[in-house]
Amino acid sequence: MAEPSNGPASFWTQANALLRKSLTFQKRNIKTNIRLISFPFVLCLLLVLIQSVVNHELNKASNKCGCKCIDTNGDGQCEKVCGIQYSNAKQVKACSILNPPELPPLLQIPAPQYRAVKTDFTPFNDLPNSSCRRTGPCPATILFTGSNQSLGEILAGNMVPSSSSLNYSDIIGSLAQNVLGTASWPDSSNYLEPALSDPQVYVVQQQCTGNSSFSVAFQALSITFQLDVSCAQGLGGWRNSSSAVNDELYKGYRKGNTQGQINEIVAGYDFLNTNSNNFNVSIWYNSTYKDETGNVPVSLVRVARSVNLASNAYVQFLLGPAIKMLFEFVKGMPKPETELRLDLSSVLGTLFFTWVIIQLFPVVLTALIYEKQQKLRIMMKMHGLGDGPYWLISYAYFLSISSIYMLCFVIFGSVISLKFFTLNDYSMQFVFYFIYINLQISLAFLVAPFFSNVKTATVVGYMCVFGTGLLGDFLFKFFIEDTSFPRGWIIIMELYPGFSLYRGLYEFAQYSLTGNYIGTHGMRWSDLSDSKNGMKEVLIIMVVEWLVVLPVAYCIDQVTSSGSGKSPMFLFERFRKKHPSSSQRPSLRRQGSKVYVQMEKPDISQEREKVEQLLLYSSTDHAIVCDNLKKVYPGRDGNPEKFAVRGLSLALPPGECFGMLGPNGAGKTSFISMMIGLTKPTSGIAYVQGLDIQTHMDAIYTSMGVCPQHDLLWETLTGREHLLFYGRLKNLKGSALTQAVEESLKSVNLFYGGVADKQAGKYSGGMKRRLSVAISLIGDPKVVYMDEPSSGLDPASRNNLWNVVKRAKQDRAIILTTHSMEEAEVLCDRLGIFVDGSFQCIGNPKELKARYGGSYVFTMTTSSTYEEEVEKMVRCLSPGAKRIYQISGTQKFELPKHEVKIADVFQVVENAKSRFTVHAWGLADTTLEDVFIKVARSTQAFNVLS
Template structure:
């Protein structure tokens, strides 16, 4: 058969890549506005973020949140001056005030509220606890639990902690409060709005003191607090072990959270092995704030609890230590700020990143849905150039998107971006974009339609984003590092983890005034960023490999054997060879042995398989296609053991009724589906195993025009010409000749977008595409559909000239077209070839009769039939209606002169309105063969 030297030169990898790149650039230039909108999307997001941030800042820093001010007459002249400061502020306003000299507050204990103090109850039945009735009067004591190795020492120390000093004053008194602490103590809530308690071993009539705090904030506005205390007795209880104390404290939280009742302990001390020479103590302290569980952000009233036990020890053995005041560091005026970008963090920026996901997926699935991908492949475009150029294009879009996002975010001072080393954030986002461009490529190999289910993919992706954003913090803190790494193998979860770590650093940076994550933080074990970056790199490589493999096995035309990668190392074009098909013997049962032309065609195929020759471009060996049964339907036998040989320079026409199997045959030949059994050889190459090489010598004009709506006719031909290895002047010449041949050159039609073409113009362009680059085999599926008579005649001339040095398979329903263009015809019925031959042979073989037609009155129909029987005893009536009758008369039984003479005699006997005598047409042959074949298959 034909060797590799006689086949058309295949365009090299980079030539194919160049052709696709040029086409994509032209295509994207037409979509310039859409691309600009996509790349500018970060502008919109950042602008919305800034507007939202401004509105939020205005709400946070509105007057009720600003430092309190008052107009004061400082000079006594009746004019007032606005003075702002802590003395005019409430707790909500105080954080924004300047505090050059902070107030000194007496140290306080965190005291349980009266209704929460420990009493004897079902959950805590200790007999030494007070009765529950004290809650009715509000005089329940606060309980201190004590343990240690020396009970005497422990009880002595506990007794001296709350003994009233002399004289009684606010400095020496043990003060406490049940108020909720804040993030700072510039204004302590206990002195502004809470209750203040004076804790003593026993309350007496004079045990209540007034506590005053004063500070001259300005000369004209002294800042004074005077607070009356409420005496609360203390109850010191000994326990035998620290575990008993721990259990009792825990029981204080057990009773009915729904009832909001607790048995809270003020504090507990384990003096361990303390003695006169050694002071060693463990302290349990109360840091719980009722109805407010953000204690991790609030101050803890712990210094006074430590001072009490230390002072008690010193008083017993050495002296005494007094803790007089505590105070904050001075600070300037501040404004509260909640950085939206840092707060949203993972959710917002992951959402920004995945905006490109549906864009990439839609573009790839669109080419599959419109069958443009397989159209390119059938004209020689390899999978390697296609995926490389497609991926690089989306990568460039992602890179531009990322640069605009980071640059504009830095320009407008989006906190999440500005607190980072911009290069680090940019590198991470770019790596995430690289990976995200791979994931839709993998998904695109599994979907063929832009339907609701594809939209659901993006929706599902967003749901996973939300799930990851709101649960990642808990997951990271609960599961082991190994499980975290396993979860990050999911494409996207590593992205969420990385953005989560960025957000954590950003929040800390904003609140503490420090920088966010830097390059040096990548090696820190607590953030896991190094693992994230490595996993994302590995996922990128794995996704691209899996996407390419899945595309090769399942989506590229007829697909390949899953083991094809083992044979991928063979770089040379496979040699041409033929061998008899394994499925041929099984398909002989479908051949009607009474049809000598079909039998002869099969014998010719068998001879060509044994003795290959370069003269035949297409050899089909027992092709058989069976579609499996679905939804309760039986399997469909579409092609029944077809054997056919088409030499170079011949146009072979396939005729047949709808559903005969023509489309299934063409689909197998162009690689859309795989044969069930049998095979075919195109230019000596097996369509079962060497379809990629077959594509390099093939041209296809599909039944439906597969065109890019925004590309012009010239740009289509330039692209497909480059795929056929045409370059430079020869490419331009071939394109112009193709445009002229199909009448698309004049009047600016060639440079008009294909989406604005009429149906006939699109059809002519599809024919020109199939013929450009001198393909050795061309498949044309109803090429003249939708053309006007003039254009159809012109197109026929083009096809007739083109068939001189190539094999053409043409399907049509036009008998005129088949007779004009085709050297041989094959009538296909119910999946099998019924006859083969040129039009003249078929008319002679199946149309050996004249067709006589006569129209008379209904009353004279019997006379007409008698006349025909006298002329031709073997005549057969094929039509009768309203006086019109049609008869087929065997040619050997009648002469034309006898028919004319009989008609003249009939005219003298009854009125004849019309009559005619014609030879058998190709259409008559087609109808006769199709009807007889269908009757046979119906009976069988």
């Protein structure tokens, strides 16, 4: 059917064939690709729409610096004037502040309902009774410890003033003389202290009297603030060690105790080794005063006043109570007018973009498993595609698809001006995405061997997609933001590639969010040196995992791939011995001794002796040589072992078509599976073109053709494209390839009427069968296995196919299995009837019919009353006659040929017609079907008796 190819296809020829097939397959699935790429596009558009709504809300006048219409010239015409003096507390953040106001420094103290009291988990006697929460405000407790308790108590006594005083002519200055505190949470800036609008402002002193509370008014930013200041008693408590202080602080911590009760301390002071010559202090403070996102810097948690209290107490200890270290005011840096900005892509992008990118994983995974489920991978391998070209092209193919997908994703986001993309360095994004998609493809190759069904893999894949995003956003994110969570555990969690992706996107989002808010750029390469930036560790983890996962995936694929697979030690075996070339084939070797339980028939023994002679003299004249080949499946669930093939020996020269006949379950498919590399023999050896099927199957594949029992085709490729692909694998090129494909299509009647360019998924069953036969014969394979090639064909197509096989067997060896006795007689030079795992006879059709069919079959139909008379008549004609069938007057008899003459049969029938009515009669020679049935029944009966 084709001109002989010039040897096996090279690595790059195989790679070229697979690449062309993959590109054609991709072209057929253009709608699926459009849907895939449209997902990030639609998501980005959705973010833009939501962003426009958010921007509209942020641009409202209530979020901008306040304005007022004022008649500045006295002409009755008002002019719009904007400034901080016309703004409310919300609008102040947007105004320009060229001269930030001086604000009184405040101490962060707990709200009355959260102040520390005596409880089961803090049973210290110096704490107030919990009844104070009902009867009046509880004191605000400050803890102290150190190496010198007497000194520490002196410093603690100096820390909180005994009373408060106020100078209304210098409000800010007099407020510095007192210790003011607030329970309000700090804001993200100090331009306007949120406590100034909070009616709960406290003055902390040692005792609260009737006149301890007061009201004060002062101006800041052209705004008059009226503060009602109430007294909060400052209570000191000494502890014997820093661990005791730390334990008490933690148990009252907003997230630390297990009792569900908040029992907060104002602060903790450890004076360590402080003395008159040395001042050394550690201060504990509550850092939980943050918003839900945790974005408020710790430096804004009003720590400065806590430090001033300790410093002032020490100065008074050294120089006397008249000397004070005043903390007069705090103020922010000048700032220009700003607008409220919120980039939604940075806020939501981490979760959404995790879903967008990781959805490539199930796409790659299902593509790999589809080829495995449909047995297309092993089909390609059996026609000469090596593992190297398969991995190279498959990996490059998926990498190209993923790269195009990611490129479109970034372009979409950039074109519609999502800050997530435009602010962060594009080179960093390229490196991050490139490394991750390589890791993701490697993971798909690693996981694919453990699935055999596309639907199962799809479900698991998309569970990973959505599960990773949700776990990342609702669990992993909080671990990242919690500074107390061990960094080592975060790194361990990032070993899961989905969390590595999430962490990288989180860092991009945080930098773009901050850059958009303050009007600068996002992440740059220089930011990797920041200890809080996790991108560096993520890149290192992903690169290392990629370099580890890819070779591990290759090794697992080699061991578990379709076909016989390889030993887990195959890498070491490759180093120990070279792969044999066609000019260095191993000599045929004899298998060890054999023990036979059942006496073999002469033709079987003769075939076995022929094999032994070929092995003894290392002859390579025969295309196929099998010696004592066995396949035993282990017993399961209490069942005994199953002997599928029992010591099969066969020698097949080129130019011969050998037919295997046998009932279902006889072991024919098991034998074919061993020969084509799907399973390994339990024992015995077999050579194809002089190469051992157990060690050199890859080399055998280059000269082998297979027509499997079930059609293994790509639904979206045409018949012509199938043959072009497999022809290239057989090293056909140029005009020789085109000619071979056309001849193959014509020979199986698939060339005319546009059938050749019709997708195989639209073929009928018979058309698919003819295409499978054409695939098995293209490229001049030296050995061809055909498993029921004509099943499902109409009579005309079957006869046409038989002619194709007849022409093809002239220069190649063919092993053919069939249930059609007519097909076996027409095509096969020799037949072997295979029953219960072994050959029962071998020979050409005429020999078998002569050996097992030395009789005629005589049939006569009469009324049932004449059955005995018919039997007597037959017995007189042939004493050795044997009745093999009887029902309702119809009887069949086997007549030994040496006992009867055909003329005598006609004479006896004519005489019978004169005595009774004969409805029908016939005399037939033995058919191949009769031989098959006879041999199969006798063998099965023998096995039952034995």
